[in-house]
Amino acid sequence: MTKRKRSQAKLKKVLKQKGYPRGKAPKGKIAHHVKPVVEGGKTTKKNIRVISKSKHKQIHKNRRKQGKI
Numbered sequence: 001m002t003k004r005k006r007s008q009a010k011l012k013k014v015l016k017q018k019g020y021p022r023g024k025a026p027k028g029k030i031a032h033h034v035k036p037v038v039e040g041g042k043t044t045k046k047n048i049r050v051i052s053k054s055k056h057k058q059i060h061k062n063r064r065k066q067g068k069i
């Protein structure tokens with residue numbers, strides 16, 4: 001799979017729409033694409049979740065085990 005560029009400006013806009021006034025996730029949290037960008041996922045309010053960094057790490061660890069990354 002080829003890495004795709006993510007737009008930081010678009011992510012900031014989406015996080016503001018989701019209720020984070022600075023356009024940044026709070027400390028200890030990270031923005032996660034539900035459908036990965038590499039699989040055609042978009043940086044939209046519907047496809048972004050703000051989750052803990054440890055949860056994000058576990059999601060990607062599981063995806064690697066399944067051969068999806």
